Amino acid sequence: MTSDHATGPVLTVGERDAELNRRLDEGLTAFNAAATGVAEQGTLSVKVTDEAGELIGGLAAWTWGGLCGIGMLWVREDARKDGWGGRILRAAEEEARRRGCDRVAVSSFTFQAPGFYRRHGYTETGRTLGIPGGHEDVHFFKSLTDG
Template structure:
């Protein structure tokens, strides 16, 4: 056996690890379909000024990224993006949402939108914290 350490791994090698891990995990997961979802906000010149990227997996929505241009923050664009992706996740059968943020980003924003903090990594990377949140999704009636 040969162990090789690198600070510049080839993407194809990372894919081997990921694909084999997924293959193993799928034997233990009831719902195997992972579906991406993204919503983008464009200005009048078709420039991206905001967006959200997430995946639904079984009854969970996992938000990867949420961004709104700094000049447009405070105009409820981020709230609309998050609510819209949650609505789509509910249509896909999701009951819960998961996301994380840094202490210098949007912790209070997520709390205001009903997310509960479940875990915090201290000193991440050194001067910040990384906060993990969950939310129980509710159908609009």
């Protein structure tokens, strides 16, 4: 979709745009730092590979202002009963502590792993309704200063 005026602003809609994401991140980072006085931020990852170098599982997160936000945690199906999820999560929590974080936030759809996070000391803080198939997005929080 574009503007009716050749010289006016142009609105476009499409697939993921890496350059747009970079610019939005820069803009939001500057806005957030100005609003909170907290500028330091980072990304965090944990990866497990097998002997052949194939991915067993991993985690992607961010850190900012003492908070670690887990975006994704996944373990390959044939390795899910081997305890890798817990080891990956504990490694991320330890790295978050090392970086000065004292809390973690994550969400998991009801068909994914809310029980996993509860077993690892996470407390449910809310739910987002309307996930396809009648599911919900369960939001969790954990203090890294407790025990």
